[in-house]
Amino acid sequence: xxxxxxxxxxxxxxxxxxxxxxxxxxxxxxxxxxxxxxxxxxxxxxxxxxxxxxxxxxxxxxxxxxxxxxxxxxxxxxxxxxxxxxxxxxxxxxxxxxxxxxxxxxxxxxxxxxxxxxxxxxxxxxxxxxxxxxxxxxxxxxxxxxxxxxxxxxxxxxxxxxxxxxxxxxxxxxxxxxxxxxxxxxxxxxxxxxxxxxxxxxxxxxxxxxxxxxxxxxxxxxxxxxxxxxxxxxxxxxxxxxxxxxxxxxxxxxxxxxxxxxxxxxxxxxxxxxxxxxxxxxxxxxxxxxxxx
Numbered sequence: 616x617x618x619x620x621x622x623x624x625x626x627x628x629x630x631x632x633x634x635x636x637x638x639x640x641x642x643x644x645x646x647x648x649x650x651x652x653x654x655x656x657x658x659x660x661x662x663x664x665x666x667x668x669x670x671x672x673x674x675x676x677x678x679x680x681x682x683x684x685x686x687x688x689x690x691x692x693x694x695x696x697x698x699x700x701x702x703x704x705x706x707x708x709x710x711x712x713x714x715x716x717x718x719x720x721x722x723x724x725x726x727x728x729x730x731x732x733x734x735x736x737x738x739x740x741x742x743x744x745x746x747x748x749x750x751x752x753x754x755x756x757x758x759x760x761x762x763x764x765x766x767x768x769x770x771x772x773x774x775x776x777x778x779x780x781x782x783x784x785x786x787x788x789x790x791x792x793x794x795x796x797x798x799x800x801x802x803x804x805x806x807x808x809x810x811x812x813x814x815x816x817x818x819x820x821x822x823x824x825x826x827x828x829x830x831x832x833x834x835x836x837x838x839x840x841x842x843x844x845x846x847x848x849x850x851x852x853x854x855x856x857x858x859x860x861x862x863x864x865x866x867x868x869x870x871x872x873x874x875x876x877x878x879x880x881x882x883x884x885x886x887x888x889x890x891x892x893x894x895x896x897x898x899x900x901x902x903x904x905x906x907x908x
Contacts, residue, residue: 700784700791708782709774712793715855716767719862724768725903727761731870733896768867768902769818770809778812790854790863792908797849804837806844813846817867817902820844834881841876854908864908868901 696707703711781796800813808814808821823844824837846869853865874895881888901907 700786700793703784705776705779705782708784708793708795709776709779711784711791711855712795712853713771713774715793715853715860715862716769716771718860719904720766722767722862722904723763723765725761725763726768727901727903729899731897731899734894735891736893736895737891767862767865767904770815773809774815778815787854789857791857792852792854794852795850797851799849800846802844802846804840804842813849813869816851817846817849817869817900819846820871832882832884834883836879840878842878843874845872845874846870847872852908853904862904864905866901866903866907868899871898871900873897 696703696711700708700711778797779795780798782794784791784793786792795816797816798812800811800819802811802819804824805822806814806820808818811819813819823842849869851865851867853862855861856863872895875891876893878891878894879888880891
């Protein structure tokens with residue numbers, strides 16, 4: 616089986632564009648019972664707790680006794696996480712991270728990519744000539760997509776426990792460190808940048824059919840190809856300043872693994888066309904804040 620381990624055009628561009636970058640469910644109606652209609656019971660959030668004096672009652676033997684009221688805690692105190700992050704639940708860790716990400720809209724994030732592997736197992740047409748032509752374009756695209764941007768990556772507003780495989784938090788001086796591993800995500804051609812388990816936490820490629828828009832001289836038949844993108848080993852680690860509540864250092868990373876079959880490409884200006892019958896590649900994707908953590 617002949618292999619071309621080089622910078623192959625379409626696969627390279629798909630991988631390089633990887634750094635660019637659940638359906639809504641109806642709310643279930645609640646059934647109200649007759650008892651609930653008759654009795655309007657305030658929720659814990661509506662109750663205002665005050666000091667309650669001891670109560671004097673008469674027991675069954677006719678004796679007068681004083682009964683102290685049960686100690687109560689406000690709803691806010693009940694929901695507050697422990698002062699020790701190591702004791703937080705997964706939900707508390709995620710919420711703390713989301714609040715920190717929201718407060719960090721002004722931080723600078725750096726996005727970088729490194730090609731790890733690119734292999735064509737089988738193909739036909741003027742493949743070698745085509746590779747030679749697009750190599751400079753690929754290098755330019757890869758460089759252009761290693762950029763700086765404001766704020767924290769991902770659709771973190773939607774991050775939930777169902778996205779997270781493992782989560783832990785711990786104190787480090789005046790900082791709280793959070794580490795999370797997300798469940799892997801697999802997309803087809805028309806993905807969405809900030810959707811899915813990895814999209815919520817880090818962001819993903821999105822709709823790769825836009826690759827064709829960046830190459831007006833080529834026709835790339837994505838729709839009739841068999842192409843999948845897997846986001847492997849998605850992790851994040853951040854250090855949050857407990858005084859400001861902002862993320863001062865962090866790293867968000869995964870490997871973009873592309874598998875494709877039967878991808879047809881044609882040059883619209885020159886008599887060059889080819890079909891990649893089988894190929895794959897991977898790119899290491901990273902976003903860092905404060906030099907990484």
